[in-house]
């Protein structure tokens with residue numbers, strides 16, 4: 256479920272969200288209300304279509320879902336459970352901005368937990384207040400500490416914190432101070448993202464004025480963090496994700512293992528029955544369509560069916576993100592050919608360069624390989640296509 260509202264827009268953000276600095280103004284309150292109603296209408300429609308599906312994970316992301324009121328979040332959860340088969344042990348994650356968690360009382364947060372939210376993912380990003388300000392975040396690190404404490408008091412025992420590297424003016428020293436501060440809170444899960452200046456973001460307009468860490472420093476931060484987090488009890492299980500054993504995100508693993516998912520709301524993507532769709536980044540049209548006949552097809556800015564070759568390439572792209580990598584026997588069973596034979600020249604080159612290792616039945620990227628996985632994958636998959644010709 257995509258909630259496209261934020262208190263303000265962060266400088267690096269290319270997620271779809273609109274700033275609602277004055278959510279208290281009646282126009283904004285009505286817009287958020289109307290949007291939640293539209294989400295519930297979409298859930299009712301989709302629930303009829305896929306009534307036999309077991310929804311063992313859900314993710315309320317954004318944007319900033321904690322811009323919604325407790326009542327709105329409870330209504331969304333009720334609607335989810337009324338329209339889909341949601342087992343009691345489903346992993347339901349709520350994304351939270353540390354600057355907005357304390358809008359809720361401990362009692363309200365406990366009620367959200369009782370209603371099914373089992374996991375909270377909070378965008379801490381850094382423990383250095385000047386770095387948070389440079390990113391355009393609305394919070395300080397003291398908000399992360401207090402929100403984290405409040406969530407624990409409310410009973411949340413599965414909390415993930417996001418951390419960024421490559422922040423303007425960040426040094427190795429300040430990055431490691433952030434890592435230590437995050438680890439000292441003892442979350443169950445940590446995500447680590449490198450800052451990229453994306454087209455269309457506020458940062459792009461001032462790119463020349465940003466003092467960003469060099470590529471070498473970025474690489475050093477990533478590689479040493481993988482090691483450091485592993486020693487602190489957070490083994491890497493995906494390019495950007497680290498967890499205490501057993502606390503890996505079930506929802507995200509579903510994406511990376513090629514599972515099906517349904518997306519609700521403006522900008523939300525779905526993959527179901529080999530069909531990939533993405534709803535346009537347009538809150539008003541989304542609300543209007545859901546109020547009218549619920550036919551979202553004209554609003555899709557992506558609508559395609561995966562071919563057999565798409566499925567195979569997607570499998571490689573997603574599996575190599577994971578520390579578990581690609582198992583020879585699983586690949587053979589799915590695609591009727593040997594992964595090692597098809598890509599032998601590339602795989603040997605990657606092994607020799609230290610970008611990949613082979614363990615038992617599996618091929619997996621090393622941390623150095625994960626850091627440059629985009630290049631590795633485009634090389635590997637282009638080679639695959641040439642072989643086809």
Ligand code: SF4
Pocket residue numbers: 260261262263264265268269270272317318319352378
């Ligand atoms: S809080 Fe998250 S979604 Fe909202 S503007 Fe900042 S980075 Fe983007």
